[in-house]
Amino acid sequence: MTEAEVKDGTKKVDDKLGCIDYRKYTFARMIMIDDGLAARGLTFPLLLIMVVNVGMQTCSFISIFTSTQTSVSLDNIRACLLGTSVTMSLFNQFISRQAIARLHGFFDKSFRTISTNPNFPEEKIILDDARKAASSQLEMYVKMFSCNAVAMMFAQPLGELMSGHSWRKLPVQWTFPPSDDEFSFWLIFAFQFTGICIAHCVGIMIMSFTSITIQMTALFDLLIFSIQHIEERATARGRQSGGDRHACLLACLTDDVDFYQQLIREMDSVTPHLRNTFLIISAAVPMVLACEAYPIMQGNFSFADLVKSFLFLSIQILCWAQTCSRLGTMTDKHAAVFAALYDSPWYEAGMKYKKLVLNSLTYAVQPKYIKARLSNEVTASMATFYSFVMSAFNLLNMIRNIG
Numbered sequence: 110m111t112e113a114e115v116k117d118g119t120k121k122v123d124d125k126l127g128c129i130d131y132r133k134y135t136f137a138r139m140i141m142i143d144d145g146l147a148a149r150g151l152t153f154p155l156l157l158i159m160v161v162n163v164g165m166q167t168c169s170f171i172s173i174f175t176s177t178q179t180s181v182s183l184d185n186i187r188a189c190l191l192g193t194s195v196t197m198s199l200f201n202q203f204i205s206r207q208a209i210a211r212l213h214g215f216f217d218k219s220f221r222t223i224s225t226n227p228n229f230p231e232e233k234i235i236l237d238d239a240r241k242a243a244s245s246q247l248e249m250y251v252k253m254f255s256c257n258a259v260a261m262m263f264a265q266p267l268g269e270l271m272s273g274h275s276w277r278k279l280p281v282q283w284t285f286p287p288s289d290d291e292f293s294f295w296l297i298f299a300f301q302f303t304g305i306c307i308a309h310c311v312g313i314m315i316m317s318f319t320s321i322t323i324q325m326t327a328l329f330d331l332l333i334f335s336i337q338h339i340e341e342r343a344t345a346r347g348r349q350s351g352g353d354r355h356a357c358l359l360a361c362l363t364d365d366v367d368f369y370q371q372l373i374r375e376m377d378s379v380t381p382h383l384r385n386t387f388l389i390i391s392a393a394v395p396m397v398l399a400c401e402a403y404p405i406m407q408g409n410f411s412f413a414d415l416v417k418s419f420l421f422l423s424i425q426i427l428c429w430a431q432t433c434s435r436l437g438t439m440t441d442k443h444a445a446v447f448a449a450l451y452d453s454p455w456y457e458a459g460m461k462y463k464k465l466v467l468n469s470l471t472y473a474v475q476p477k478y479i480k481a482r483l484s485n486e487v488t489a490s491m492a493t494f495y496s497f498v499m500s501a502f503n504l505l506n507m508i509r510n511i512g
Contacts, residue, residue, distance in 0.1 A: 126224045128216035128324055129243035131317035132209070136251060136310045142202045147210035151203065158307055159199055165304035166192030171285040180404045181282045183508070187400040188281045190393040192304075195311045197389050202314065205382035212379045215371070216324050223331060228342060232331055239327030243320040250316045253424050258309040260417050262302060268413020280305060316428055318386050321379065322435040328372055329442035336365050336449040355459050362453070366465050369446060373472070380479065387436065387489050388481040394429050394497050398422065399504035406505065429494060436479045436489030447473040 131137060132144040141155040169188040176182045202209070224236055262280045270276035277294055280301050288294040335342070343357035350357070401418050404410045410418070447470055455466040481487040 126221045128213060128220045129240055129247070129320050130213045130217070131247055131314070131320050132213070134247060134251070134313075134317075136313045137317075140199070140307060140310045140314065142199070142206075142314060144210070144213075146203070147206045155199075155203070159196060161300075161304050161307060162192060162196045162199065162311075165281075165301070165308070166196060168283050168285060169281060172283045175284040176282070180407075180409060181284065183400040183403050184282050187397050190397050190400075191308065194315075194389050194393050195308045198311050198315050198386070201382060201385040201389065205379070205385070208378045208382055212321065212375050215375050216328075219328060220324075228335070228345075229338065231334060235327055235330050235334065239324050243323045246319050246323065247313075247317060250313045250319075253427075254309040254312050257420055257424055258305055260420050262305055264413040264417040265411075268411050271413075272411065315386060315390065316431065318383060319431055319435045321383075322439040325372070325376065326439045326442060329439070329446065332365060332368055332372065333442070333445050333449045335361075335368075336446070336453055339365070339453055355462070358454065359459065359462050359465075362462055362465055366469055369469060369473075376477075381482075383436065383479050384482045387432065387479055387487075388483065390429065390432050391481050391487055391493070391497060394425065395500040395504050398425055398498075398501035399508055401425070402501075402505055403508050406509065426498070429497065430491075433489050433491050433494040437491060440476045440478050440489070442476075443473045444476050 130144060132142065132146070137143045140158055141152060146155075166189055169185045169192055172185040173182050173189065176185065220236055220240075223232055265278045265280065266276040269278050279288060279294075279298060283297065283301075286293065286297065288297045339358065339361050342361045343354060346352070346357040346361060347354060352360075401421055404414060405418055450466050450469055450473065453466065455463050478488040478490065480489075487493060
């Protein structure tokens, strides 16, 4: 293992060999869901963040019924749904903190062990690619949500100013509480500014589950690669230990099955978190897309509204596609493990080998799709992505007919 000596005589592990942990990023520390959450538990700052989110959600909900314009009501419906998603996501992160900490501990241990002791050079390449992919995904989400936050807060005021009107326009068009005078406007603007910053940090946190799926998928790829090269590994083990071929094949398969069982245990521990995340995203997607697209379809928009809506819709569709694609790809790996095990030389390696293979084949025969909480029908797959996008179009047509 690569290590660097420090002044006090202890050794420091090379962080480049570990996993990518989204909880160590700045956005996670800003909203108190960093890697210390598991030990820290509920604190006043985290509770205050939740209260701010609930306050934003409440004002948006009341404004739905107190506004007289359809576009304003739809804007508040969208804000209320997104606020609900933010609050639920924070709660989900809090109740799943132990499972997430355990999973990243497993990732870190596995990545360091395999990176420093690879049986084949390809194994290290798989892990390096996974680190780069997970890191680039997180950086992409940070940039996307940062741009969207800036557009949401300042696009409309700048658009109004360029049109020769008063720039004083709230990011979310609340009718409650009223913002008629100078003091109330700045107070509400500051509150919305804080809430929007928190919401976008939580949005990055929601989509950070992709770093989990990328790294879990990489470990599955390592397992599949190991099974596919089991005969080469058995030959190398035979040279080192002097054992016969069947005994070495059995030992190599036992290692692979043990690792597969570890992957299954870790996936089972984090599956409730992923199911909740999938529910939170899927529950709001169709209505949020419809509410955002309605003013554009009606032609009642300014240039600033067009820029803000286009950016928001692009991010929403991309995030929804990534959610379905990443979760579906990860769970499909069980079927790939089945194929690799079936193609291994189980028919000539003895009864113990056949028994190990049969037990693993029985579990891996079908992919274990992530299903949304409270629903066994909504599964994380690209079919669900297309279905929900079509639902958004149907809702948009319904809103147009009502309007």
